[in-house]
Amino acid sequence: MNVLQTMLILAAAFLAVFAEASFQLPRHLFGAQVDVLPALMIYAALNTNTVTVSLLAALGGLWFDALSANPLGVSILPLFAVGFPICLRRDLILRELPFAQVVLGATASAVVPALCILLLLTGGHGPLLGWGSIWQWLVMTAGGALATPIIFALFDWCQHALGYQPQTETSFRPDREIRRGRQ
């Protein structure tokens, strides 16, 4: 983990929120907009530290709410509630497996909007809900599940291309070399 990775994650969150507000293809095709922030949170929770997770929750939530009719700050806690426990228990998760990534992405994408709605209803706001919301929730879950392995692959590629690679040590040591023959 380095600062570059944190900056890349935050930049991706910024672009993701912009894309969700600007491009309407998923909404026209499936009737719901897919949210990529939970999938990004999964990547951040499994590969970075608590500071990055907190920054992503705070800034990602703020950016999302700023472009939405949500009360400002309502998306921060749901994102953090998904990222924080995963960050604490990430040693127990097989993060390299695409199946694990898909399951975590689906869970996060299902939990975040549900918690958002819960917070909105608790705060006395009346979001647009109905039977169609179940379909929208399923689309968001499936979209997040698909997006998670793609995000992992993308960030691994970025890390490989932009970050410093650890120098591999060989078992060969010149001071232990057995020199044959007489000199």
Next chain:
Amino acid sequence: MLRKKHYLALGAVTLVTVLLLSLPSHATSRLKLGIGGLFLPLFGAVNAVRQLPDRAADTLLPRSELLKEIESLRRENQEVKVRQQQNDATARENDQLRALVGWQQQQPWKLKLARVIMRDPANWWRTVQIDLGKRDGLVENLPVLTSDGLIGRVSSVGLTRSQVVLLGDPSCRVSARVVNPAHDLGVIGPGGPLDNSLVDLAYLSGNANLKSGQGVVTSGEGGIFPAGISVGQIVDSRQAEFGLYTEARVKPSANLGALDQVWVLLNPQPN
């Protein structure tokens, strides 16, 4: 186990959230517009890219085609001018009659064209943002419409952009009148979350005689929308609350899913 760093992160995020949620509404809306302003360069870039194909098509269009279009527009313009003369005469007659009866004179609408720059990324609200703000004379609660009909009202205003709540959003209620002999009154409220091509018209009288295809216009009640703006057409109706009132589904005149340019009514005069 939770370490000190984790406790700090948890505390900081919770504190930020609680602080933000407890801010007064005017501070929140200012903060929102400020943070949203960070995205403006990106929206500008996307708009420029979207206009590129149109500009390319304009340069590639043959001159004869353009001349034909100019001629057609000129003819249409002349026709509109003739109709305008007739409308002016009707308006003068209307003003005279209003003066005789002692009613308030009607002002001509002052409209301002705006471009829709983004839609709400959350699935549980129906709002858009437009590229007009305080510096263009916008204030809250101005009606927003297209040439087809009403689409909503301005809900918050920044310096250069504003948020518009669309018909079908829970916070956009419109007093509407059915164009039928009884002039049944109702309230346009939220529709389903999935289908933005239908909104609900509720609280019509229990014996309202509604037929599919009947028009729905704003009634002028409520203090925001002037009377007579087209809202949509009745699709079907049903009795609600054991026949206490009638509910109808209305297909909005404007296509709320494909908004590009909208008009903001700067001098609404509700009845």
